[in-house]
Amino acid sequence: MANANNSNGQEQTNGNNKDLNTKREDYLEWKDYFMSVAFLSAQRSKDPSTQVGACIVNDENKIVGIGYNGMPNGCHDDELPWSRTGDWLDTKYPYVCHAEMNAIMNKNCSSVSGCRIFVALFPCNECAKLIIQSGIKEVFYMSDKHKDRDYMIASRKLLDLAGVKYQQHIPKQRKIVIDFDSINERHPKKP
């Protein structure tokens, strides 16, 4: 995409003026960033119906664990079913590891106690147990579209009893586009 520079140090990109002399105001805020990492890691999932990611963050805003839903380590994706229906043993449910479990197990520090977890979907009851036992104190989720299902009711019950806070994350930016070509955009030459 061709960019035209004007004499005020501004770059014109697709008709928008960007001031290159002052700090950006449209940078990703922390929580949008962590939720984006969760969504990006979900893109690694091979599940044909549901791709979920999770990102665990400590109180220094450092990411200490990332995960997405997938089959257990060493269990080849092609040897296990991805179906949602049929005999239980022929569905994915007995086998698949949820994103929250993988994020907790993948932690790169000794403990995630006191951390926050960012997840695309409200955690199921099994993941609620893991969240509670790991000491995670707060859950940020994008969607609770299954909130009326029994396992979600059980999940909220457990989180409430254990005092784990949860809230829906409302992102400042509804959509984030990763454009690998943007790094090659030209900026104005220094005077």
Ligand SMILES: [Zn+2]
């Ligand atoms: Zn779960």
